[in-house]
Amino acid sequence: MKLSLGKWLLPVYSGLALLFLMIPIGYTFVYSFNDSLKSNITWRGFTFDKWLNVCNVQNGAVCQAFGNSLFIGAVATVVATTLGTMIAIAIVRYRFKFRSQTSLLLFLPMATPEVVLGAGLAAQFLSLGVPKDMLTIILAHTMFCISFVVVTVKARVASLDPALEEAGRDLYGSAWQVFARITFPLLLPGILAAALLSFALSFDDFIITNFNSGAVTTFPKYIYISAARGIPAEANVLASAVFILALVVVVTVQVSGAAKARRLAKLS
Amino acid sequence: MAFAAFSTATAPSTDPVARRRSPVALFLLLPGILYLVLFFLTPLVSLLLTSFQTPREFGDIGQYDYAFRWQNYTEVITTYWPHIVRSFSYALAATFFALVISYPLAYFIGVKARKWPLLQSLMLVLVIAPFFISFLLRTLAWKQLFSDESFVVQSLKALSLLGPEAHVTGTAFSVIFGLTYNFIPFMTLPLYTTLERLDVRYLEAGNDLYASPFQVFRKITIPLSMPGIVAGTLLTFIPAAGDYINASRDFLGGTGTQMMGNVIEANFLVLQNYPSAAALSIILMTVILVIVSIYVKRSGTEELL
Numbered sequence: 234m235k236l237s238l239g240k241w242l243l244p245v246y247s248g249l250a251l252l253f254l255m256i257p258i259g260y261t262f263v264y265s266f267n268d269s270l271k272s273n274i275t276w277r278g279f280t281f282d283k284w285l286n287v288c289n290v291q292n293g294a295v296c297q298a299f300g301n302s303l304f305i306g307a308v309a310t311v312v313a314t315t316l317g318t319m320i321a322i323a324i325v326r327y328r329f330k331f332r333s334q335t336s337l338l339l340f341l342p343m344a345t346p347e348v349v350l351g352a353g354l355a356a357q358f359l360s361l362g363v364p365k366d367m368l369t370i371i372l373a374h375t376m377f378c379i380s381f382v383v384v385t386v387k388a389r390v391a392s393l394d395p396a397l398e399e400a401g402r403d404l405y406g407s408a409w410q411v412f413a414r415i416t417f418p419l420l421l422p423g424i425l426a427a428a429l430l431s432f433a434l435s436f437d438d439f440i441i442t443n444f445n446s447g448a449v450t451t452f453p454k455y456i457y458i459s460a461a462r463g464i465p466a467e468a469n470v471l472a473s474a475v476f477i478l479a480l481v482v483v484v485t486v487q488v489s490g491a492a493k494a495r496r497l498a499k500l501s
Numbered sequence: 502m503a504f505a506a507f508s509t510a511t512a513p514s515t516d517p518v519a520r521r522r523s524p525v526a527l528f529l530l531l532p533g534i535l536y537l538v539l540f541f542l543t544p545l546v547s548l549l550l551t552s553f554q555t556p557r558e559f560g561d562i563g564q565y566d567y568a569f570r571w572q573n574y575t576e577v578i579t580t581y582w583p584h585i586v587r588s589f590s591y592a593l594a595a596t597f598f599a600l601v602i603s604y605p606l607a608y609f610i611g612v613k614a615r616k617w618p619l620l621q622s623l624m625l626v627l628v629i630a631p632f633f634i635s636f637l638l639r640t641l642a643w644k645q646l647f648s649d650e651s652f653v654v655q656s657l658k659a660l661s662l663l664g665p666e667a668h669v670t671g672t673a674f675s676v677i678f679g680l681t682y683n684f685i686p687f688m689t690l691p692l693y694t695t696l697e698r699l700d701v702r703y704l705e706a707g708n709d710l711y712a713s714p715f716q717v718f719r720k721i722t723i724p725l726s727m728p729g730i731v732a733g734t735l736l737t738f739i740p741a742a743g744d745y746i747n748a749s750r751d752f753l754g755g756t757g758t759q760m761m762g763n764v765i766e767a768n769f770l771v772l773q774n775y776p777s778a779a780a781l782s783i784i785l786m787t788v789i790l791v792i793v794s795i796y797v798k799r800s801g802t803e804e805l806l
Contacts, residue, residue, distance in 0.1 A: 243605060243608070243609045243613060244609060244613070246605055246606070246609075247605065247606050247609040247610065247624070250602060250603075250605075250606045250685075251606070251624065251627045251628070253682075254627065254628065254630065254631055254682075254685060254686070255627065255630065256642070256643075256646070257631075257634075257638075257639040257640075257642035257643055257646075257682075258630060258631065258634050258639070258642075260642040260645065260646060261634060261635075261638050261639070261642050264642075264645075274645060274648075275650075316532055316533035316536055317533060319529040319530070319532065319533055320529065320530055320533040320534070322529055323525075323526045323529035323530045325520075326520060326521070326526075327520055327521055327522065327523055327525065327526035327529070328520040328521060328522045328526070329522070329526045329527070329530065335530065335534065338534065338537055338538075338541075338542070339537070341541070342537065342541050344735070344739060344789070344790070344793055345739075345786060345789075346739055346740060346742060346743025346744075346762075346785060346786070346789060347740065347743055348743040348744075348745065348761075348762045348765050348766070348782065348785070349545075349548070349743065349782045349785060349786045350541070350544075352548060352765055352769055352778055352779065352782045353541075353544030353545050353547065353548040353782065354540065354544045355769060356544065356547045356548045356551045356775060356779055357543060357544040357547040357548075359551075359775065360547055360550075360551070372540055373540070375536070375540070376536065376537065376540040376541050379533055379536065379537060380537075383533075433632060433633075437632070437635060437636050439636065439637060439746065440743075440744075440745070440746075440762070443766070443770070444766075444769065444770065452635065453635055453636065453637050456635060456637040456638060456641070457637055457746075457751075460637070460641060460749075460751040460752065461751045464638075464641065468635075468638065469638065472634050472635045472638050473634070475633065475634070476630075476633045476634040479633035480626070480630065480633060483626050483629070483633075484623075484626055487622040487623070487625070487626055488619070488622065490622070491618045491619050491622050494618060495618065
């Protein structure tokens with residue numbers, strides 16, 4: 234009896250811990266079907282209305298904020314992924330001066346609390362007289378995404394066999410051809426992972442955005458502002474939709490990765 | 502993933518490739534580094550300069566001049582010391598709870614579930630699933646679940662576990678609860694990364710040498726998973742200390758639970774008292790950097806990136 238109890242304790246605990254993590258997600262999802270009036274606090278009955286008319290509430294304020302977040306996330310992701318990938322390649326492949334200083338500069342943004350990053354940028358924009366708008370948000374998001382891109386892509390560059398690129402050069406490929414036909418395709422999974430991470434970080438960022446957004450509203454900022462008077466169920470709808478989409482993408486990637494690993498294991 | 506940033510486990514210590522010196526390196530590095538200098542480093546400098554500013558004579562609210570008014574620091578420390586203490590103690594408590602909750606989970610996924618790769622992947626997806634839904638909505642969900650009219654609170658009151666006048670939201674408990682919940686994935690993932698590499702033969706050797714399960718855990722498992730513990734605790738402690746969502750009055754906090762982040766936000770965005778906000782930010786940043794460097798040195802994982 235004692236033995237079987239000990240055997241089951243850890244799996245049961247792990248299941249419960251994961252269940253605990255899911256509670257607020259389940260709550261948000263369920264309340265996206267609430268037939269609520271202005272604020273979405275008490276359960277008033279089931280409806281598909283909110284899913285079908287997401288943008289009709291408050292003249293589409295929720296959707297406007299959501300669209301802003303998508304746009305900011307997309308631009309910040311493209312810029313940060315480009316700059317970060319370049320740095321990652323340089324760090325793994327080349328020798329250069331100020332190496333440890335560069336590493337420190339890349340590490341520090343990740344070790345700085347967001348409120349400090351946000352207040353610092355806001356202080357700089359204030360002293361330069363730069364008005365806060367969409368551009369300042371994009372500049373801020375790109376900044377904190379770069380380091381995460383470098384870390385993610387670096388691992389991929391390090392695992393890349395340089396012999397493959399050498400082979401390309403031996404076969405008279407130009408520097409650009411070697412990069413475009415060999416290096417880039419091999420780095421692509423790492424770059425895509427970094428881009429997804431950047432987008433997720435940017436999309437869900439509130440603290441840094443709050444300091445540098447002026448009158449522009451992003452999705453998290455919309456939720457923060459509405460929190461005091463109650464958030465319409467439409468916000469739950471959009472958040473749930475994003476959740477389902479992200480889950481589908483990640484599960485597909487994970488399952489296909491696991492299947493691939495199993496095939497490779499069988500071969501060897 | 503990004504969580505490897507704080508652990509040395511994934512960084513290869515020896516360079517398999519002879520690195521070349523080339524002007525290409527400069528071309529690759531310069532744009533990104535310049536960007537970080539312009540939008541990370543100089544903002545920190547302007548934050549430092551702002552923290553010494555003095556109110557402009559006959560100026561409006563929010564108008565300041567550059568000066569060396571170090572009294573800003575003594576003033577914010579005397580005014581806001583409860584917030585400073587609260588920030589670090591809440592963050593410490595949340596880090597502790599997150600570690601205790603996450604370690605067994607990460608151990609199960611990383612060590613026990615190795616035989617079932619599909620289960621392992623699906624459990625990992627569930628660990629990161631909270632990232633896919635808005636941080637603020639998750640926190641608000643807990644607020645509704647703990648509100649006075651909620652099923653949870655009503656049942657606790659019916660069982661007399663909670664006094665009839667007691668509240669759950671707006672207390673230190675709910676803020677620490679929220680911080681713990683929100684940062685569990687940040688703790689679990691780096692722990693998982695190191696535990697996944699744990700060579701179970703070491704544990705078997707311990708057992709063979711008549712060590713008790715507890716001794717094996719304390720003398721073998723914990724030391725081998727140290728990089729994960731260091732990375733996870735930092736990834737939880739740093740954002741938790743600076744967070745102001747959980748402690749906000751509209752979320753899980755109350756008047757008596759405000760943290761440094763709340764005060765920095767209020768001073769900067771509402772009161773337009775930029776020097777005080779800047780001084781508090783510098784204090785927060787300094788304390789965290791000191792803690793991080795001591796902690797990292799003592800646990801022996803020096804090469805961070």
